[in-house]
Amino acid sequence: MDTANQRLTLAIDRRIDEPGGIARLRLRSLDGAPLAPFTAGAHLDVHVCDGEIDLWRQYSLCSDPQASEYYEIGVLRDPNSRGGSETLHRIAREGNILEIEGPRNHFPLHEEAPHSLLFGGGIGVTPMMAMARRLRALGKEFTLHYCTRSRSVTAFCGEVEAAGLSDVVVYHHDDEFETKLDLNAELAAAREGAHLYVCGPQGFMDWVISRALEFGIGDERIHREFFSADVDVSGENFEVVAERSGVSVSVESEETIAKALAKAGVKVDVKCEEGVCGTCVADVLEGEIDHRDHFLTEEEKREGEMMCVCCSRAKGKRIVLDL
Known part of the structure; x- marks a missing residue:
């Protein structure tokens, strides 16, 4: 089923406030009917509208692709954004209604890969959660490296445990030397033909991608999802x-x-x-x-x-x- 252009009105069935200013929102159909299936790596376009704010923003699905009773997204409250995340945090209350489009997938999982390396920086872990669930269901070999500033702002820990993913998720915290990501070692140990997925802040993504290329992982096996980016639109007329x-x-x-x-x-x-x-x-x-x-x-x-x-x-x- 092609869901890329479908528009839905969904109810916020549950809101879970995670550490680090992340709200996990569970969305259901108004009549309780099953939702269209999605593939790991997909996102929803969410209409954020309140007062002078009228924006569409993209949020990756972090729920199990095999579940049809709800969609779940994670929303980081970012005071430096243009108002979308701040507004959504304010209006996202259980029982409230959201207009969405999708799911769409520009960040698909290559399920045939012999080995998958997932790198999530901060809120960038959300699509990785869906990917990890899918890879586990397929019995595939993979590791999810979850990088945050500190243990105290690390979201989804309970969800990782509840989903039975604790053995494949490795936490890395900037303020703990012993847990810092040794990217060179992980890339050097990657199996031949491995695919790499990365999502997070732009600097984090640029670092992972450039190092992966240096280690001989071809661009066709490096997959990225940008939540936002600094864009320079200036130039000559x-x-x-x-x-x-x-x-x-x-x-x-x-x-x-x-x-x-x-x-x-x-x-x-x-x-x-x-x-x-x-x-x-x-x-x-x-x-x-x-x-x-x-x-x-x-x-x-x-x-x-x-x-x-x-x-x-x-x-x-x-x-x-x-x-």
């Missing part, structure tokens, strides 16, 4: 043409393609505004792309046939989109 709409506009130095087109009446669906969710991907008919997103693969970027118009720009003076 250029012209963007929406071919099917017959519209041509100038994109200013601090403006995005999506916003420039919106002012000219060409609507492009945008959700994350950070180049991590893929909602705004458009096909490119002409022009060279200055990719600034974290959604497209390196191969897709080299092909130059599509771009994320919420953040990426043209390298030249003109780019033509199939919009």
Whole structure:
């Protein structure tokens, strides 16, 4: 069943406040009907709306992919965000209603791999929880490395134990020398053909990915999920043409393609505004792309046939989109 474009209204059946400012939200259908299945690594787009805040935000599913009675997500309260997480923490009360889209999966698990290495940094552990449950059900060899600042802000410990995953989850805390992650040793011990998955803060992900490449793990076996990213949208002015709409506009130095087109009446669906969710991907008919997103693969970027118009720009003076 294709659930990528389905829109649902779900009730918050249960809220569990975990250490580290993380709220675990269990969502059920209003009539108690089973929910569509999802695959490990999938996320929900959640509509966060209250007062002046009207945003869509992406949250990975951490529940068991085999369970159909509910979806579960983890939400980090981040005071440095644009208001989405703060608002969701405030309005997420048991019995309240949320509008969601999905599940969607841009971070799929390769179940045939002989060995899987999962690296979750902070809230980045949420998709890894679903992956760990699935790999355990398949009887596959894997280890989940869960990295946090300290033991006191480490969420999901009870859930790890309840799910029977204590033997495959290794905790690493920045303030405990004896538990710090020895990434070189873990990568050196990886079996031939192993796949690596990483999610967490951008610096953490960049470190894991660059080191994995140095150890000979091919980019096609390195899988990443960005929750957010620092994006620089500045640059020289250029012209963007929406071919099917017959519209041509100038994109200013601090403006995005999506916003420039919106002012000219060409609507492009945008959700994350950070180049991590893929909602705004458009096909490119002409022009060279200055990719600034974290959604497209390196191969897709080299092909130059599509771009994320919420953040990426043209390298030249003109780019033509199939919009």
